[in-house]
Amino acid sequence: MFNRILIANRGEIALRIIRACREMGVKTVAVYSEVDEHSLHVQMADEAICIGPAPAQESYLKIANIISAAEVADVDAIHPGYGFLAENAHFVQICESCNITFIGPTAENIQKMGDKAVARETMRKSGVPTIPGSDGVVKTKEEAREVVRKIGYPVLIKAAAGGGGKGMRIAHNDVSLAQGFMMASSEAERAFGNGAVYIEKYIENARHVEIQIMGDHHGNVVQLGERDCSIQRRHQKLLEETPCPVLSSDQRRRMGKLAVRAAEAIGYRNAGTIEFMLDPAGHFYFMEMNTRIQVEHPVTEMATGYDLVKEQIKIAAGQRLSFEKKEINPQGYVIEFRINAEDPSNNFAPSPGLVEWVHFPGGPGIRVDSHVYSGYNILPYYDSLIAKVIVRGDTREEAIQRMSGALGEFMIEGVKTTVPLGRALLNDASFRRGRYHTAYLEQLMKDGLGIVASAGKDV
Numbered sequence: 001m002f003n004r005i006l007i008a009n010r011g012e013i014a015l016r017i018i019r020a021c022r023e024m025g026v027k028t029v030a031v032y033s034e035v036d037e038h039s040l041h042v043q044m045a046d047e048a049i050c051i052g053p054a055p056a057q058e059s060y061l062k063i064a065n066i067i068s069a070a071e072v073a074d075v076d077a078i079h080p081g082y083g084f085l086a087e088n089a090h091f092v093q094i095c096e097s098c099n100i101t102f103i104g105p106t107a108e109n110i111q112k113m114g115d116k117a118v119a120r121e122t123m124r125k126s127g128v129p130t131i132p133g134s135d136g137v138v139k140t141k142e143e144a145r146e147v148v149r150k151i152g153y154p155v156l157i158k159a160a161a162g163g164g165g166k167g168m169r170i171a172h173n174d175v176s177l178a179q180g181f182m183m184a185s186s187e188a189e190r191a192f193g194n195g196a197v198y199i200e201k202y203i204e205n206a207r208h209v210e211i212q213i214m215g216d217h218h219g220n221v222v223q224l225g226e227r228d229c230s231i232q233r234r235h236q237k238l239l240e241e242t243p244c245p246v247l248s249s250d251q252r253r254r255m256g257k258l259a260v261r262a263a264e265a266i267g268y269r270n271a272g273t274i275e276f277m278l279d280p281a282g283h284f285y286f287m288e289m290n291t292r293i294q295v296e297h298p299v300t301e302m303a304t305g306y307d308l309v310k311e312q313i314k315i316a317a318g319q320r321l322s323f324e325k326k327e328i329n330p331q332g333y334v335i336e337f338r339i340n341a342e343d344p345s346n347n348f349a350p351s352p353g354l355v356e357w358v359h360f361p362g363g364p365g366i367r368v369d370s371h372v373y374s375g376y377n378i379l380p381y382y383d384s385l386i387a388k389v390i391v392r393g394d395t396r397e398e399a400i401q402r403m404s405g406a407l408g409e410f411m412i413e414g415v416k417t418t419v420p421l422g423r424a425l426l427n428d429a430s431f432r433r434g435r436y437h438t439a440y441l442e443q444l445m446k447d448g449l450g451i452v453a454s455a456g457k458d459v
Contacts, residue, residue, distance in 0.1 A: 001317050002026055002076040005103070007041065008066050009081030012371045012388065013293075014041035017079050020309040029073040031066060033059035035379055040371045047073055054381045060084045063091050070100055077101035077316060083383065086292040087114055103316040105270045105291045112266050113289040117160045117198040123286040126265035128258050131277060131285040133200030141178050147199045148177060154204065157181055159188030160196040165235025167191060170202055205437040207278040208232065208287070209244050211259035212300045214308070215268040216315045222323065223256045224306065225330040227273075227299050230438050231425070233348065238418065238441065239425065240296040241335045242303050245396065245434025247278070255284055262286065271297070271312050280437075296336050298369060298390045303330035332392050333399040337407065339370075339387040341378045343416035344445075351416035352380040361409035365392040365402055378415055386417070396434070400426055424449050 005021055006029040007014045014030060018041060021028045030045035035054040042048040049069040052059035059065065061084055070078055078100055080086040092107040104110075113119045117136045124130045134147045137160050148155055148171075157180045159167025167188030169180030181197065189195035207230045215221040226247065231239035243252070259274035273294055275287040297308050311322060342348040355376045360368045370387035372378070378386060389406050393399030404426045410419050425431055428444065441449075 002101070002313065004029060004046075004073065004075040004077075005313070006031065006066070006070045006073060006075040006078045007045070007081065008060070008078050008085055009083070010036055010039060010041060010060060010371075010382065011385065012369045013081035013083075013295075014039075015044060015371050016369060017081060017309055018044050020307060020313065024310060024313065026313070029069070029075055031060070031069050033381075035381065038376075040373065040376075049073060054379070056084065056381065063088075063094060067094060067098060067100075071098065075100065077103050077313075079103040079313070080292070082292050082295055087290075089114065101316050103270070103312055105268060105272060109266055109268055109272075110291045113272075113291050115160050116158060116162060116288055117196070119289055120198070120200075120286070122265060123262055126261060128262050128265075128286045129284070131200040131203065131287065134198045136198060137196045138181075138199050139196075141181050144177055144181050144199055145174065148174075151199075151201045153177075154202040155199050156202040157184040157197050157199055159184060159192060159194070160198055161192040161194040162188060165232075167197065168235055203277050203279045203285075205280050205439065206230075207244065207246065207436075208237075208275065208438050209247065209255065209278050209284065210273040210275040210290075210294075211256055212294075212297070212308070213259055213263045213268070213272050213274060214311055214315070214321055215263050215270065215272075216321045217269055217318055218320050220321050220324075221260050221263045221268065222321055222325050222328065223259045224300050224304050224308075224328050226252060226255065227296055229296065230436055231431075231441050232438050233441050233445075235438075237296065237338065239335065239337050239422070240299050241333070241396075241399070242299050242330065243333065244278075248282075251278075251282060251284070258286075262289065270315050271308055295338070295385070295388070298367060298388065299334045299336045300330075302334040302367065302390055302392045303332065304328060305331075332394050333396040334390065334392045335399045335403050336388055336390045337403060337422045338385055338418070339389065339410065339422070340384040340418045341386050341415050342384050342418055344418055344421040346416075348418075350380060350384055352378045352384075353415050354378075355412060356414035357412070359409070359411040360387070361389065361406035363402075363406075365399075366406050367391070372412075397432075400432060421449070 004027040028045040030048040031051045051065040085091040089107040089110040095102040169184040171177035171180045185195040212224040228244035276284045278284045367390040391402040
């Protein structure tokens with residue numbers, strides 16, 4: 001087992017990793033930007049090293065600075081969390097060249113799945129159903145129109161190196177196809193340094209269902225059940241739950257089996273998710289693979305009782321998975337709601353600033369992952385996620401009621417958050433029946449849920 005792990009991240013995920021390491025008796029080294037000096041992950045780690053100015057490009061994304069910190073602190077391994085360098089194959093290779101273990105998949109895993117067009121082709125060859133679309137990258141608007149002639153509108157233009165909803169546009173006709181092609185490519189270039197895009201059929205009223213998988217260095221791959229991530233705004237997840245309300249036992253079995261096949265096809269190691277689109281007719285298709293721990297991993301932890309971050313560390317240290325498929329038996333119903341420092345009544349405008357006072361909910365079946373405290377300054381330089389509330393109930397109805405109560409207890413002064421929107425969403429009749437899809441939340445916002453949400457208060 002490792003003696004010292006550097007955490008190349010910040011916020012709630014850095015705290016999550018620190019807690020797992022502490023329970024395993026592993027020392028931790030935090031890195032931080034100049035403006036993050038008073039963050040909780042800096043205070044809770046055994047050691048902390050400043051790696052640069054506020055902009056992520058000069059600190060959390062600065063590979064040279066992170067490697068220098070790792071060498072100064074004499075660490076055995078680096079955990080990247082999610083975001084930043086978590087899916088950067090070059091970073092993995094540099095870690096290996098410095099004899100530092102990267103707690104995550106191999107560089108080859110990341111390269112194969114990081115290029116979405118290559119990932120689609122890899123899955124297709126492995127017998128995993130993929131959404132109809134282009135054979136690889138589409139280089140011109142003319143090529144894009146040729147693809148559409150074969151599969152028909154609507155289509156989704158997607159960044160080949162994308163993630164997080166960036167570099168994606170929906171097209172319903174030739175005009176929006178041409179505009180969307182240019183916009184998606186331009187946004188992808190800015191966000192990922194790679195403007196390549198591909199095209200796939202846009203499945204209307206689809207659900208986004210992902211399978212959590214874990215693989216070790218001994219050839220073992222296990223799936224730990226699904227998470228429904230369909231409650232989204234601009235392709236950014238807001239609420240996740242398990243089990244998926246509309247998935248049958250047979251669909252769940254087949255989807256899990258295909259997820260394992262997909263991971264085995266590339267010799268996958270460590271934590272990852274295989275993401276599927278589920279159409280209204282019940283057919284599902286591979287969408288992409290995320291080669292990292294997910295923001296919503298606590299949903300699976302609450303349902304299975306397994307600590308996925310500890311499992312990541314053990315796998316990276318060369319140990320076998322702590323469980324077998326026959327031991328995985330998710331229990332109950334789990335819901336996670338992401339709380340962002342954003343104003344839903346003002347087109348989700350960021351709401352950085354001083355947290356004058358905050359109170360987190362508690363009680364049976366409630367978990368809160370957050371790095372925020374009274375007196376903390378939410379910074380404008382990074383992601384707006386400030387907390388995740390995760391609840392478990394014996395029934396879906398109990399989980400919804402528990403989440404509604406938890407969000408009612410979540411009190412914060414000084415900044416706007418998505419809490420009022422969450423409370424309004426949980427009261428929506430269609431959501432309570434489990435009848436929703438990836439465009440559902442934005443439709444509700446247009447139909448007036450935003451008015452209801454904006455009328456609520458965080459305290």
